[in-house]
Amino acid sequence: MNSGSALNARQMNEQQMLSLINAHAMRGAARQRTSIGSLLGLWWSRALERRQMRRDLEAFTDAVLEDFSMTRTEAIAEAGKPFWRA
Numbered sequence: 001m002n003s004g005s006a007l008n009a010r011q012m013n014e015q016q017m018l019s020l021i022n023a024h025a026m027r028g029a030a031r032q033r034t035s036i037g038s039l040l041g042l043w044w045s046r047a048l049e050r051r052q053m054r055r056d057l058e059a060f061t062d063a064v065l066e067d068f069s070m071t072r073t074e075a076i077a078e079a080g081k082p083f084w085r086a
């Protein structure tokens with residue numbers, strides 16, 4: 001093996017390493033996108049669940065609201081909140 005072929009082998013290894021580093025970085029970016037997508041999906045499902053619970057409050061009888069220690073006025077105020085307010 002002459003010095004030229006040893007250099008080519010070393011360059012090949014560096015190129016392979018760079019390729020592996022780039023591939024690893026791309027997988028990390030894909031995981032981050034998935035993670036952000038998962039968080040958004042979780043947030044949205046919780047927002048829908050809160051909206052449904054607030055709608056249910058309007059339909060409860062005064063006796064049921066009393067079990068929750070709520071008045072009809074508090075239930076209507078809670079039901080009127082926008083989805084982004086917990």
